[in-house]
Amino acid sequence: MDLDSFSVNDSTAHRALLATGTGIWKWCLVERCEHWHASLRKALEPCFSIPISDTPSLFSLLHPRSAQLLRDSLTQIERNDESIDLTLDLECSASHGTQLRLQAGIDPQDRRQVWAVCHVAKNSVGAELERDTSLDVFASIIDCAVDAIISKSVDGTIRTWNTGAEHLFGYRAEEVIGKPITLLIPPDRLNEEEDILRRIWRGERVLNFESIRRRKDGTDVNVSLTISPIKNQAGVIIGASKVVRNITEQVKTEAKLRESEERFRILFESSPTAILLSNDRAEYIDANPAYEQISGYTAEELYGKTAIDLGTLPPDSDFQTHAMEQLNATGRLDNIEVTGPTKYGNLITVLFSTREIEVAGRREFLTVLLDISERVRAEAALRKSEERLAEAQRIAHLGDWSWNTLTDEIHWSDEVYRIFGHEPKSFTPRFRHEFIQAVHAEDQTRVASAMFESLENKERFSIEHRIHQVDGTERFVRLVGQVTQDPAESAFVLLGTIQDITDLKNAEQQAMVLRNQVAHAGRIATMGEMAAGIAHELNQPLSAIELYAEGCQRALEMGVLSTEEQLSKLVEIASLADRCGEIIRRLRLFAMNRDSNWSPIDLTEVVKASIEFMGYELQKSQTRCVVQISEEPLLVSADSIELQQVFLNLIKNAIESQELSNPKDRRIEIIVKASTDKRISVIIRDNGCGMQPHQLARIFNPFYTTKSAGLGMGLKICQTIIRSLRGEIVCQSEPGVGTTFEIVLPVVRRRMK
Template sequence: MPGKTQSFHLNATLIRSDATRHRPEGGLVFWLAALVALGVFCVDAFTPLDIAVAVFYVVVVLLVASSGSSMAVVGTTVAVGVLTLAGFLFSHGSDYTGSSIARCVVSLLAIGSTSILSLRNLAKTAQLHEQIDMLNLTHDAILVYDLGGKITFWNHGAETLYGWSAAQAVGQRIHDLTQTHAAAPLDEIYATLLSNGHWSGELQRVRRDGRAVSVMSRLAVWRDAKGEPRAILATNNDITLQKQMAEELAEQQKELRAAIDAIPGMVWSASNEGDVMFVNRRWQESGIDTKDRGADLWAGLVHPDDLSRMRGDWRASVTSGRPLDNLSRVRQRDGRYRWMHIAAEPQRDASGAVRRWYGVNTDIEARKRAEDALTRSEAFLVDAQRLSKTGSIGVAPENGEMIWSNEAWRIFGYDPASEVTPSLALILARTHPDDRAQVEAAHRGGDTPAPLIDLEYRLVMPDGALKYVHYVAHLGPPASTDLAYVGALMDVTDSRQTQEALARSMAELAHVTRMTTLGEMAASMAHEVTQPMAAVVTSGDAALRWLNRVEPDVEEAARSIGQMIKSARRANEIVRQIRAMAQKRPAAFTRIALDDVVDEAVELMAREFQRNGVRCDVQRSREKPLVHADNVQLQQVVINLLMNAVQAMAEREGAPRRVVVATQMLNEQEVQLSIEDSGPGIGEQDRERLFNPFFTTKANGMGMGLSICRSIVEAHGGSIGLDAAAAPGARFLITLPLESAQEEIVT
């Protein structure tokens, strides 16, 4: 194992040479060498031993070589060579045999080889001494330890750094001796070292005097000829003072930064070329993204209208070295701009050249009135776009001049590239004749402008196409803009056409439902019409009898004729109601009494109640609430709910059948109509879908009755729902706005 032997020899040599090279050598070695040489000569020259006794002169050479003197080795070699030849001559005289000559030659070769090897070893030792001296000259702490951590070399720098001498340290385990601590586990550090062949990092260690030190350690693995790791070379530097200075500097920088951040202005610094390099916390508080600093930082900070002037002033200052003095609008976190005084002073070096710029942006909003500097386009964008994502319109307060966005030009059908100036006249020229009055009144406003304009009107385009538009506008704040109104104009043609188609479909469906209901009530209605007609006939016969008497009883005849007229009117009213229910016509909203609607519906359902054995109780409100509604549509809702109640109770044999219809005032704004039956009720699983189109619990139902009822009620500004607390039957609640609180609804 030559590599391993070489490694151990090198380490041992380093240690021995460093630890013992300066020990004083006495003459004991030379005297011992002389005695050995004398003994060997005497034995070789004066005894009849037939062996190569002169070979033992090698011991003499080695003893002299241990003194470290090359000259002494050379002299000793020559001397013992002479003694070898002399001993040969004395012991053999003139009788020289081949074997004796061979022994003499072998002895001389052994002495010469030993001398050469000793001289080479002394040369290597001298070289190692020089290397050790060089290692001891450095201020770095250099040490060598094996893979087990045992120290094999410890230079003067290590003695100075850690306080232990080489004699005290060699043979100790480095991590036990210095109480090593690192940010990462030592096992991980060794794994990285063996994997990469080197490692560097910061270690915490303890000196001999107990003082902790921080060292920057650089480790390298020494490998033998086979590549096997044999030892670790470590170079350590004391960075304790550097760390303390760095920590103090960081603390001072922290305090300085805190002081700079406390300044109410936006403090900054820039290079001599004008690139912003440092900003204080006020920049982040203002919502400025300072990640990408440099000359372009002003582009995200300064108002676009002021940016060109700001950049010009800044470039002029950087070029000439003159201080910067500029007034510009600077963006805040909320997107608004505030006037600021941007000033900067140059820092110059010894030659007078600008080294760095230091500046501060001071808020002068109160003095400059930033609101007065906001442009009309800014107010238009902020306010109009807040109201709508479509066309925008701005109106000046004094002369009524307008600003239109490109989308507004498109909606009105004008070319924005033309020389036409936006005006009310252009709007009225496109407005439908029937809507011009309300559009003109809304835009002119009169002496007291309305705070909010919200109207829908129609536009007639040059090709005859009809557009529906929705215009919303509000008064602009006079302190921040010169616009009286800022608003949004939305093209709602598609949605309006969809609504009209849906309304026509619902009207058709409602009419079909009414016809279906009339079909179900045909027998009852025929009975209701037959009954008053039979009363007319009976009263007519009675009147004739009273008149044909010997003395005609005119008073009784008149009473019978009055009954005839009353019965005929009742029959006519029933026919009118049936025709109204069956008639296909648009809704007609009028002022009606809700109780009258209920009475008429109950009257139409009287025959159904009688045929199915249902008792109907009507509980009227004392206030006689009035609603703005379509009488036929509300009757359809009540009849539909009453018919559902009758059909639900028809399935309950032997149980009482009762319907309660009640009206009551909820508050000064609303009235409630409730219809409750004693049927089986609505299952909990069906309540969520009860008003959905095409959902029904009846075997032969279409599932549109309750959906149409909800559409009718909601069109009247009310709501309809199921009272989940009602038991055991079902209780429907209809809430309608009172006529006094309801605005006119146009369907």
């Protein structure tokens, strides 16, 4: 704008402005522009080494910080309708130490304008600082201070620098005086200085401001700053004093303390173990979340209360008193187990330890608690389970054992001691002494071989043998074991069970006698039912013998039979007699009451013999028998007479089921084959009347029969015999279609023949 764009009419006032170095300046709030009075230019020209331009800007003549302060203050006037009183630094080198005091306010007649009176105070700062530093006593105090004491002008230029500042920053006074204070400030903290200067210009003090400053060697130092404005006699701010204290060690200590506190807090809050803090009156101070989780109480609910207050301990309990007495005496409690209610009333068991600690001179106690409720319940359940197991072993006469092959020691359960006739836990048995010597002499080699083979092959074994109890009583036992490795001793351990099966053996023998008797009765009954067929089989060779004998007699009487012909007829008679003898031998063997005699036999031969035995019945009933039998021998371990009894019974039932069928349709199919490499299958199928489902479900029940006559024991005897051979017998039947029986037996390998 033009210098005379506005005028002051009073010439006396104009001269007064010039005489006092005062000028008038106007700011338009709407156009955001400034207007100068000629008096302002006259006042400012002596401060600059170059002429002021014809269109000057007051902002360009001010130090950047002062220019920003002026802009902020004008904005404040516009918003708050307030007057301002500012002390501003001029920018040019010729104005060094010269300030401009600007007092401004809004024009009451035109609120779009701000009027300002500007007064130039030449060399005021330099004069004030020179006067201050001339005070020798004050300077000596500052120089001897441990802290760095620095003064600066309002534009941030360093004016004074004490010995403490040299030690702290590494700069000598002559290296920094006249330099900007930003020399000591890291680039990322320059905004702090701007904020500090704005506060100083407003006349504020900055107390104990913690920040970072930079030394001459480039390293950073933690400092605490106390900054106060410096005013001249007129109360105008001409600079600032700064006390800088090195707090690096303090910051490190505080950081370590905070880190330690944070670690403790994290440990306290995140620990899965419950932690309690209490005072010397047993009142709770704090608790972590883990304690809240097991007890239900929050730290706030616990504060100031004792275990008795919470009901964790009964009011008349001496436990708390005794615990505090021990803590006072020893400062610690270790592994104390106690049971009490939670907030919600359920009982829990905890294991706790307590230590006395000192916090800020106070005695406190830190308690660590572990919820062992599950363990206690598990231990109780284990004890009960062990009691039940011991009782079950006693009832079943079954005990467990383990043999450490490295030490030769054997662990016996109580029942094993009783099985061998000893008092439980009366001694520690060893394999080569108390165990193997108790085994029957005839079984010792077999038992030892089974156990050592198990150790060698790492396979399970099971063996039945005899033992002698201490009093000489002989008992039968079943010994079962398998191998495992003890990781603690790197030794193999054989462990298993031993059961007294004497009663079972006796029962099996009795059952075998009864089974043989029943089977014998069944065979006798079968022979009775087949009496006609047996008679027919004997009648044929006997009739032939009779005919041969009568023929020979007549020929001899007539003298027409030569010696050779006589011999031939006698041979035929002898052959027929042998046939009769074979039939009778088979009948006697079949009917004989004897014990089972298992041996490898060819199943195909047994089936063929059974079909031949039933030949007359098949012929008489006009039943066609279709046979599919393997040409190769199929070996099973069985008693041939018992198996023959099974096949005869099934073939006879198949014949009888077709009595009402048309003779042309009567048919039995018998198939013998190897079903797998370890099983042999015998199928006997008829196309008789079949059975209803409810009949099929009961056919193997004792004394159940679908016939008008019979005991109903035939199929039950068949099932008993097949199961004794570790085989299976199953039946499928459909009314009006027929019935199929399938017998599956384990095969005997050829090398065992």
